[in-house]
Amino acid sequence: MPTLHLDFTKQDFSYPIHIAPLREHLRDTLTTLKPTKILLITNELIKSIYLPYLQESLKKHTTKGGNDFEILTYCVEDGEVHKNMSSIEGILDFAFANKLDRKSLMISLGGGIVSDIVGFASGIYERGISFVSIPTTLLAQVDASVGGKCGINNAYGKNLVGLFHQPKAVFVDTHFLRSLPVRELRAGIAEMIKIAVCFEEKAFEDLECLEVSGYINALDFLDSLAPHIKKAIELKSAVVQKDEKEAGIRAGLNYGHTFGHAIENLTHYTKFLHGEAVAMGMRMANALALKLGNLSHEQVQRIDSALSKFGLDFDYKIDSVEEFYEKLFLDKKSKGGKITLVLPRGIGGVDIRDDIDRELILETLREFG
Template sequence: LISFGGGVISDMGGFAASIYQRGIDFINIPTTLLACVDAAVGGKTGVNNNFGKNLIGTFYQPKAVYCESSFLKTLSSRELAAGMAEFIKMATMFDDSILDFIEKIDEKSFLNATCENEIFTQIIARSIELKSRVVEQDEKESGLRMLLNYGHTFAHVIENFTDYKLYLHGEAVAIGMVMANQLALNLRLLDKMQSQKIKDILLKFSLPISYKINNVDEFYEAFFMDKKSSNKKINFVLASPLGKGLIKGDISKEDIIATLREFQ
């Protein structure tokens, strides 16, 4: 089976391959930046349902992933920015020196897809290098790989509450990173300067950084549909500091609610 397209295609194609005849070979040919840097690499497959994001899925590795940067020249600025959000996620969790590289990218030529192919190639190569290293150590997401979900605990709730129609996945992740950073800031795990740095980088690429929560209690309860929650505790992925991820599952309901209220 060949999955040719963006992240949704690689997720669905991989899932279909994993269950058809108890598993057949498949390859991914990602055509969006988000798929190149994240979705098509690592073997996580799945589909959404009415209860949440990717709640039906498998871990099933593709036989190969072919990334062709020239496909990215066909993308809208919004799609490119969404892919950049996932790259920013990787840098924030594992290598803050990449944030310096991102800050030097000319955002206008990047968002217009007129930048040198070398920029896209470097982004893809660095992302795959980081993610491969993580997946090799923790393929089934029992520890280290959970850090790749930075921003996603909040993002999945936002996507679900907006029926997956208002935001691209990378846009929701951008907002989720800001929310996660605010929680880390309130817990004194991250300082204001570092939190602001991520906001500034996201804004540089025209990514959203805010979401209005209408019902804090409903938003909080939705966290428990997250795959990282266990024993009635929510495992949040936080930056502490930039370039180093932390999984924290002992945050009180009061502290979580207080952070959510800042987004009302």
């Protein structure tokens, strides 16, 4: 698999996304960065499975290169409910207590939650230090670790506190996917479908044709998924390069997210994985897009069928349509008291709308009540 490069020409910097076994490029990256200290941040589960492998790679590098890196490890609590300021403060306290400086490096080893937390913490520690991302879930590999958006949740909603802080490198090693539960794989596939629906019909057609038989995390399935992972990363990278700070087209990557974030908030971040909530949000967005003429019945059926094919069907009913509607205003895309929604425009295109009639949105929500 190749190395992709995310290039931001206006800011005159770029960074690599290595789609390869971890050890092929990690040592070279550390040679270039020459950090004074390394702080590895993960959770207890990932630590028990993969931390020794990563530490061994770093030790080999120190021997080969003659550098004496101090490698520290800090574990955050797992789960969306812990993607908050308390976790950030824990990392910062640990970093200050261990005297990390502005030439130190943080490494994110984990899924999207860890990636967000580490990106945020490194972005504000001493006004910003370097970090690299090693995503261990499918969702993080194709979405969360690409593009530098780092956010945490608060009492008002999801990802409402955050910043843009680009990593120095991303390492996408599909070996990590072998230990993933089926549910986590499905959540990642939801994000792959999202990217394809909005930005390339051929990529969506390829996912439609991907055969699923037996267990979704069987090795032969993971092997067949690899080129689709690469494609999803390529598509997202192309969008991010055009619009790093989400001033325009990058907002299209939030298809399903405005509704999905409301679902996560109303279920207190405990019932659904992020990708699962996004899948439900995509169905809601599809229903609204149908009413607006953005999608045909056949296109809605194709997208919904693709979600169902990968087990992305969930029993969720909106208890209070009015309460759900009010949660949509807490989405960070909303401006000037208007709800901003991302809707497919056919398959392979996207619209970003803030002019949709309130009653039409409520009518759509009632279909899911």
